[in-house]
Amino acid sequence: MSVRITARRSRGAAGIALAAALAASLVACGSGGAATGSGGTLKWASSYFPTHWDPVVGGSGAQFRELALTYASLTRTDEQGNAVPDLAQSWDYNAAGDQVTFHLRPGLKFSDGEPVDGAAVKAAIERAKTQKNSALFGDLTSIKSVTANGLDAVVQLTQVDYQIPQLLGERVLQIASPKAAADPQKLDQNPVGAGPFTLTQLIPGTKAVLKKNPDYWDAKDIHIDSVELTSAPDVSTVVSGLQTGVYNFADLDPSQADAAKKAGLDVFVQPGFNADNISLNVNKAPFDNDKVVDAVRYAVNRQEFVDKLTFGYGSVTDQPFPEGYVAYDPQSKNRYPYDPAKSRQLLAEAGYQPGAIKLDLVIPKADPAAEIVQSQLAAVGITVNIKIDKNWATPFFAKDLTFSLYGTTGRDSALQTLTAHFGPNGPLNLSSPYEPAGFEDAVAKVRQTPIDSPDYASVLQAATRAGLQSKALVFTYSEPNLIAKNKSISALPKNPAHIDWTGVTISGS
Secondary structure, eight states: OOEEEOTTOOOHHHHHHHHHHTTTSOOOOOSSSOOSOOOOEEEEEESSOOSOOSHHHHTTSTTHHHHTTTOEESEEEOTTSOEEESSEEEEEEOTTSSEEEEEEOTTOBOTTSOBOSHHHHHHHHHHHHHOTTOSOGGGGTTEEEEEEETTEEEEEESSOOTTHHHHSSTTTOEEOOHHHHTSHHHHTTSOOOSSSEEEEEEETTTEEEEEEOTTSTTGGGOOOOEEEEEEOSOHHHHHHHHHHTSOSEEEOOGGGHHHHHHTTOEEEEEOOOOEEEEEEOTTSTTTTSHHHHHHHHHHOOHHHHHHHHSTTSOEEOSSSSOTTSTTOOGGGTTSSOOOHHHHHHHHHHTTOOTTOEEEEEEESSOOHHHHHHHHHHHTTTEEEEEEEOTTTHHHHHTTOOSEEEEEEOOOSSHHHHHHHHHSTTOTTOTTTTOOOTTHHHHHHHHHTSOTTSTTHHHHHHHHHHHHTTOSSEEEEEEOOEEEEEOTTBOOOOOOTTOOOOTTOOBTTO
């Protein structure tokens, strides 16, 4: 029997769990239906202004939220974290679970007039898998091939994988016009998609001006006429810019939250999957010694990161998921509690006297988290030298570093988050090709389990548990996405990690 998903898809175990976790979050505007007010300009100050506007190059970092102004995807994420229709109005699996067919909405077109059809989906996936500078090829290893059949895109898989609708959403497959994508270099600074807005002006790295796309499939629920996206010059200037009306919407550093509240601005927490970690390379000394790895684990005081870096908005974490989310494994909670005495004992058992281990902590820019790591490890006898390398990404992703820090925004597919961190080819696994024993089998079982199966949560948590056996990462803290806005902008849907403009209005325009 095939599995069919439509707009009326049931929540499933994943949705129920995430809904419980996010119940205390913002009250959202309803998506769809009539909305009061219309027009107006969104003036968005961003600390992560896109370097690349080609979604294949931009990858799935925080910039996907801004690229989503111009690009749409096959699916998107609802408030419970489920995949729901976007360009695809429905999808269904074959009985074996190794093929999924996406059925696109009829009559859609990209902003250059090209049709949004199965051929466009095929081109987007193939480009993401093969373009030399693609940041997405590692996310698409389950896809063998794609066949276009009119408005249908038939995705053949290398294995049973029920995660594909979650995966091919806004973070991993924003779809560009195939005609425009034939020149990827041009597309990179001139985005052509089928999203809610179209670009009219771009000053690279500084400012983008966009207007509402009347051909967007849900244009009736987009009530903003235009967008001015500006790169925020400095976090300390954002609040004053919001007060004076230079901006009316901005992502906010936790250090500025109190000032924004005192200024009478709306400050709200957008649920997310952000998690920071200390990355170790177990293929290099001294982390090829398990006792040294465990010593680092016990030396970490996660609460200090929260207290000093998040201004009350963060929380400790020892996993890449927030507590209460469907993939969070309660059995693994606090497995390595803060215990500096035990850390020193393990180092002694490994044959290291205090001060014998000297490490370079390589990071891309100055980061107070690095100073906390330096201080905490010094307390157990490990000397850390902080080294800033602006080209840090090259040695990190080449797995040449021994010791570093990394923060992730997660993925819409929880399994993809796990494989990115713990898999043998995971981009966030500094110890590749190392992976913890049993991880591959646990991952395969998740792929083979439909997301709305009653067993899904327990199977997924077992995969998290297997991944957390990894010696390559020590998770420290998480913080939500903080946003400040002028009160003229209505509440946003609270879709985790996403910024969704559906139903949002700007009053007094």
